[in-house]
Amino acid sequence: MSKRRPYVRPMGGWWKKNPFFVEYMVHEGTALFVAAYAVTLLVGLVRLGQGEAAWNGWLEAMKSPLSIVFHLVLLVAIAYHAITWFKLFPLTMPPMVVNGKRLEPNVVVGGGWTAAVVVALGLLAVVWRIAQ
Amino acid sequence: MEIFKADVVIVGGGGAGLRAAIAVAECDPKLKIALVSKVYPMRSHTVAAEGGAAGVKKPTDSFEYHFHDTVGGGDWLCEQDVVEYFVEQAPLELTQLEHWGCPWSRTEDGHVNVRAFGGMKIERTWFAADKSGFHILHTLFQTSIKYPSIKRFDEHFCVDILEEDGRCQGAVVIEMGTGEFTMIEAKSVIIATGGAGRVFRESTLGGIVTGDGMALAYRHGVALRDMEFVQYHPTCMPVTGLLFTEACRGEGGYLVNKDGYRYLQDYGLGPLQDKPKNKYMELGPRDRLSQAFFFEQQKGRTIEHPTLGSVVHLDLRHLGEAYLRERLPLIYEMAETFMGLDPAKDPIPVRPGVHYTMGGIKTDGKCAASLKGLYAIGECSSVGIHGANRLGSNSLTELLVFGKVAGVEAAKNAKSAAPGNSAALLKQAQAVEQRVMALKTKTGGSERISVIRKEMTQSMEDGCGIYRMEKTMQATCDKLAELRERFKNISIDDKSSVWNTDWLTAIELDYQLDVAQAMAHSAINRKESRGAHQRLDGYEQRDDVNFLKHSEAYYVAGAAPRIALGDVKITKSQPAARVYGAAGEKADQERKASHV
Amino acid sequence: MSTMKVRKRSNAPIFWGLFGAGGMLAALFGPMLVFITGIAVPLALLLPADTMSYPKMLAFAQNFIGKAFIFAIIALFMWHAAHRIYHSLHEIGIHAGMFAKLLCYGSALVCTVISAVVLLGLGF
Amino acid sequence: MSESQKIIEIEVLRYNPESDKEPHREVYKVPFSDDMSVLQGAQYIKDNFDGSLTFRWSCRMAICGSCGMMINGIPKLSCETFLRDYYPNRISIEAMAHFPIEKDLVVDLSGFIEKLESIQPYIIPREARTLEQGEYIQSPAQFNEYIQFTSCINCTLCYAACPQFGLNPDFIGPAAMALLHRYNMDSRDGGAEQRMQLVTSEEGVFNCSAVGYCSEVCPKHVDPGNAVNINKINAAKDYFLRFLSPKGGSK
Numbered sequence A: 001m002s003k004r005r006p007y008v009r010p011m012g013g014w015w016k017k018n019p020f021f022v023e024y025m026v027h028e029g030t031a032l033f034v035a036a037y038a039v040t041l042l043v044g045l046v047r048l049g050q051g052e053a054a055w056n057g058w059l060e061a062m063k064s065p066l067s068i069v070f071h072l073v074l075l076v077a078i079a080y081h082a083i084t085w086f087k088l089f090p091l092t093m094p095p096m097v098v099n100g101k102r103l104e105p106n107v108v109v110g111g112g113w114t115a116a117v118v119v120a121l122g123l124l125a126v127v128w129r130i131a132q
Numbered sequence B: 001m002e003i004f005k006a007d008v009v010i011v012g013g014g015g016a017g018l019r020a021a022i023a024v025a026e027c028d029p030k031l032k033i034a035l036v037s038k039v040y041p042m043r044s045h046t047v048a049a050e051g052g053a054a055g056v057k058k059p060t061d062s063f064e065y066h067f068h069d070t071v072g073g074g075d076w077l078c079e080q081d082v083v084e085y086f087v088e089q090a091p092l093e094l095t096q097l098e099h100w101g102c103p104w105s106r107t108e109d110g111h112v113n114v115r116a117f118g119g120m121k122i123e124r125t126w127f128a129a130d131k132s133g134f135h136i137l138h139t140l141f142q143t144s145i146k147y148p149s150i151k152r153f154d155e156h157f158c159v160d161i162l163e164e165d166g167r168c169q170g171a172v173v174i175e176m177g178t179g180e181f182t183m184i185e186a187k188s189v190i191i192a193t194g195g196a197g198r199v200f201r202e203s204t205l206g207g208i209v210t211g212d213g214m215a216l217a218y219r220h221g222v223a224l225r226d227m228e229f230v231q232y233h234p235t236c237m238p239v240t241g242l243l244f245t246e247a248c249r250g251e252g253g254y255l256v257n258k259d260g261y262r263y264l265q266d267y268g269l270g271p272l273q274d275k276p277k278n279k280y281m282e283l284g285p286r287d288r289l290s291q292a293f294f295f296e297q298q299k300g301r302t303i304e305h306p307t308l309g310s311v312v313h314l315d316l317r318h319l320g321e322a323y324l325r326e327r328l329p330l331i332y333e334m335a336e337t338f339m340g341l342d343p344a345k346d347p348i349p350v351r352p353g354v355h356y357t358m359g360g361i362k363t364d365g366k367c368a369a370s371l372k373g374l375y376a377i378g379e380c381s382s383v384g385i386h387g388a389n390r391l392g393s394n395s396l397t398e399l400l401v402f403g404k405v406a407g408v409e410a411a412k413n414a415k416s417a418a419p420g421n422s423a424a425l426l427k428q429a430q431a432v433e434q435r436v437m438a439l440k441t442k443t444g445g446s447e448r449i450s451v452i453r454k455e456m457t458q459s460m461e462d463g464c465g466i467y468r469m470e471k472t473m474q475a476t477c478d479k480l481a482e483l484r485e486r487f488k489n490i491s492i493d494d495k496s497s498v499w500n501t502d503w504l505t506a507i508e509l510d511y512q513l514d515v516a517q518a519m520a521h522s523a524i525n526r527k528e529s530r531g532a533h534q535r536l537d538g539y540e541q542r543d544d545v546n547f548l549k550h551s552e553a554y555y556v557a558g559a560a561p562r563i564a565l566g567d568v569k570i571t572k573s574q575p576a577a578r579v580y581g582a583a584g585e586k587a588d589q590e591r592k593a594s595h596v
Numbered sequence C: 001m002s003t004m005k006v007r008k009r010s011n012a013p014i015f016w017g018l019f020g021a022g023g024m025l026a027a028l029f030g031p032m033l034v035f036i037t038g039i040a041v042p043l044a045l046l047l048p049a050d051t052m053s054y055p056k057m058l059a060f061a062q063n064f065i066g067k068a069f070i071f072a073i074i075a076l077f078m079w080h081a082a083h084r085i086y087h088s089l090h091e092i093g094i095h096a097g098m099f100a101k102l103l104c105y106g107s108a109l110v111c112t113v114i115s116a117v118v119l120l121g122l123g124f
Numbered sequence D: 001m002s003e004s005q006k007i008i009e010i011e012v013l014r015y016n017p018e019s020d021k022e023p024h025r026e027v028y029k030v031p032f033s034d035d036m037s038v039l040q041g042a043q044y045i046k047d048n049f050d051g052s053l054t055f056r057w058s059c060r061m062a063i064c065g066s067c068g069m070m071i072n073g074i075p076k077l078s079c080e081t082f083l084r085d086y087y088p089n090r091i092s093i094e095a096m097a098h099f100p101i102e103k104d105l106v107v108d109l110s111g112f113i114e115k116l117e118s119i120q121p122y123i124i125p126r127e128a129r130t131l132e133q134g135e136y137i138q139s140p141a142q143f144n145e146y147i148q149f150t151s152c153i154n155c156t157l158c159y160a161a162c163p164q165f166g167l168n169p170d171f172i173g174p175a176a177m178a179l180l181h182r183y184n185m186d187s188r189d190g191g192a193e194q195r196m197q198l199v200t201s202e203e204g205v206f207n208c209s210a211v212g213y214c215s216e217v218c219p220k221h222v223d224p225g226n227a228v229n230i231n232k233i234n235a236a237k238d239y240f241l242r243f244l245s246p247k248g249g250s251k
């Protein structure tokens, strides 16, 4: 009979053991903040549907210091999501070929970041236009 | 003991073994094939081959040229009829590999490209960057998966072949993961276990290159032919022996001594060439280049490195980083990681190291050994194409051409041979098991395996190096006899069953000692200088009268091998002076003129 | 030897597709939206104080494009988050199985439905 | 050996299935020189201290793929990792993560080999060609589509790096997917559709959560994580478009 007795090591706490994995968990963790923001917006939307008074109440709540701090945290977390999202492009996207040459990973990432900044400023501009 | 009934058993999953397995499977899908390898097949040492595989490709080339390069390169110790067959099959086999997916490097127009190699008149080396062996091996391995009749015994270690009724009829293997034995019954047995260069100290070879199959056949009375011819590759990494492929020179690298002088021009390889020119300078054959190193060292013109010892420089700087990264990426990385230098900026210190065993299990042109039912292919075999010195890139092609031949022959034999006597075979296999187990279970030994191995490799290097002398060869023979004795007294630390590499290493060492003896005794017996066998003790010349002969070493239990001489098959190329460089070109022209 | 097992097709592409779309939207619009709705407007920075006044927002939510935008942001953010959170739970060793799956994807679904109902209720 | 010999401490995770309940650590003091690899350190231990220390190795030149280990917790080829880079600290070596340990540094690779076999890693010709017709023609652009994915040496470091494989050993994993992708991208091959079933299956690409560490540790720059992720896109296309295409995608 075989004397083999393969030993399987437990996986517990794997994500704490390597800085690479810690970073991974942090960027995965941004999802909590994305969800929190979506819920905040959803509440706003519901309030909007309930009429002007309800909506204004929501707007007031958004002005509370707690809310401001909360949104600052959201801003950081979601910005981090945006940064890492594009940083993963060389991994998650097919290679981009321009003139028969593959784009370097850092060009791809840089391109993604630039696009994100342009879109964000565009959004701000549109909102600003509408608000006038 | 487990029993597995196959039609063909192949011991060795390198390039040769895999090609043979596919050939059997394609011959007849009903034949059951057992493919045994002590490492997963894609780890076999074929994986390390860098430069490429030779086969006529260019319109300016011809079978004729490839034939003459090979026979002349082998110093006329080749079986010329076999070489003829070889050169004709080469392009077909290389194309076959392309169809199986091998990513050969290509020209801009999408055809397979060829590069220059040492001792070759025309560029005819098919290459896949500088990972040719890697790609060949992986292509073969992956292709082999297509055939359901190939049953692999990965990480199974072959400890003996079975002989019954004057026929070879199977093999006994140990499953490394459990330490358990299996008898594989088969009508045909193909040995494809690779070279034996690890009996030397500094070598380009992987740890598995221990000559197992050679020793197995040898112990069953099959001759080991031309074992004294051991190739030193001129450009190896000092200490580790890792290889810087000949393609470095094929692509235009220079070899320079401590004065920055391209010394090869002093050794009949000149005149000096700026661009790589076939058969000139750095593109001379390996034996000549390694010998030139030896003399440079004697003259005190090598570079004395504090930790690396005597070296010369392989200078690639003038080729530029971009070109080097494209054509020699592996070399570039190796220089960076292992030596911490940048080949585009620094010359690489190199010196010769043991690289290839020209000799091996004696077979006929169809890969059949003298024991019926037994075949041998690849580096462990001597089918007769390398003679006294192998030309770079002929060996990978050999794996394919003769792997296929052996597969076809073994299949034929398996279909025609009568069934064996299973009971008798099992009895034999059980005896083998007992003998091999005894090595592990015995107690009271005092010799460490590593110590014996170290003494063996050092002694082989001292006695059977690039240049040889009676006295040192004798010392090596004596040392080996002593080590054979001491081996009986080894101790094995590990007594367990699962993955007992301590035990397997001891079995390998046993094989190595046999092979080393065959080499040393063949060498001392050859009183001339030819190809890779060069003497400095009064036998500096080639002696065609007495030694245009193969050496054949026969096993004698408990004693030194018996060495006999065998005939060489000469068809169309009569022995001539072996010259390169300008002299070579002149000789070529004269030969042509005399033919007209 | 090639053995062709019959394998079960994974349904992951649906969730993965929603995850990817949401991740992309969050990366492109997320930070600026948070800034606008959560910081700039409440603090009247940069933008006029009435940027998000009831009439303006109502008009926006009644406009076809505005509706689609709001819906996409809320729903896809949720699907993105649900997918990641579900996986992370599994990764850190909380194998809540079906429960976690229901909790994560279920809340995404609930949010999606609510936002759709409200948006439709606001009329065109 | 000279007297100025440096000594490094090597801590090895050892496991003998026949006598140990679970792995334990042992420390060896190994004299070393600057050109010594971690593999040579292990060999030194085996040769001089304990012949029972067990590990795989062969080529010593980072091409056979046998010598992978966790070195200070990071999957690496021990033959191209040098002791000098850790000295004077203690260095720890351990069998590759996520695989069952057979003995000491040797892990069970049979699962990986089965995966490799399951992807049909051979040319399924797009169009037949005889040897007499010579080689297939492949333009530089076609060649560049797949060549990177041919460089995999099957060292399985990427599996030791991928937590998703650790969590679900059935996941087909990075290297096998890279090889699958290699054949799909080869202009000579027409088997992509046959291989799709595996890609889209429950063992397939969607086990990957784009951790990306596989590509990070790959010694041959195969970027297996990219192969996995590109095939998520392919699989998703197959999933949604199967109703449209006449053949109905793969079943």
Ligand SMILES: Cc1cc2nc3c(=O)[nH]c(=O)nc-3n(C[C@H](O)[C@H](O)[C@H](O)COP(=O)(O)OP(=O)(O)OC[C@H]3O[C@@H](n4cnc5c(N)ncnc54)[C@H](O)[C@@H]3O)c2cc1C
Pocket (backbone or CB within 6 Å): B011, B012, B013, B014, B015, B016, B017, B036, B037, B038, B039, B040, B041, B044, B045, B046, B047, B048, B049, B050, B051, B052, B053, B054, B132, B133, B156, B157, B158, B159, B192, B193, B194, B195, B204, B205, B206, B208, B209, B212, B213, B243, B245, B355, B356, B377, B378, B379, B380, B392, B393, B394, B395, B396, B397, B399
């Ligand atoms: C660094 C290097 C570069 C080279 N470059 C070139 C080149 O550019 N061109 C060229 O033509 N040639 C080259 N060569 C030579 C060529 O690569 C080899 O001669 C050839 O690959 C040998 O192939 P093989 O199939 O005979 O053996 P291997 O590939 O060595 O395979 C041997 C097989 O036998 C198995 N085996 C051995 N013993 C046992 C046992 N006891 N039980 C079970 N299985 C066993 C092993 O597991 C392995 O699978 C090079 C060699 C080296 C070392």
Ligand code: SF4
Pocket (backbone or CB within 6 Å): D151, D152, D153, D154, D155, D156, D157, D158, D159, D174, D175, D178, D214, D217, D218, D219, D220, D221, D222, D223, D224
């Ligand atoms: S993809 Fe890279 S890390 Fe993974 S097995 Fe292949 S070579 Fe090793």
Ligand code: F3S
Pocket (backbone or CB within 6 Å): D161, D162, D163, D164, D165, D173, D174, D207, D208, D209, D210, D211, D212, D213, D214, D215, D224, D225, D226, D228
């Ligand atoms: S690490 Fe694993 S999760 Fe994906 S990107 Fe690589 S396969």
Ligand code: FES
Pocket (backbone or CB within 6 Å): D057, D058, D059, D060, D061, D062, D063, D064, D065, D066, D067, D068, D077, D078, D079, D080
């Ligand atoms: S020993 Fe071959 S890869 Fe390290």
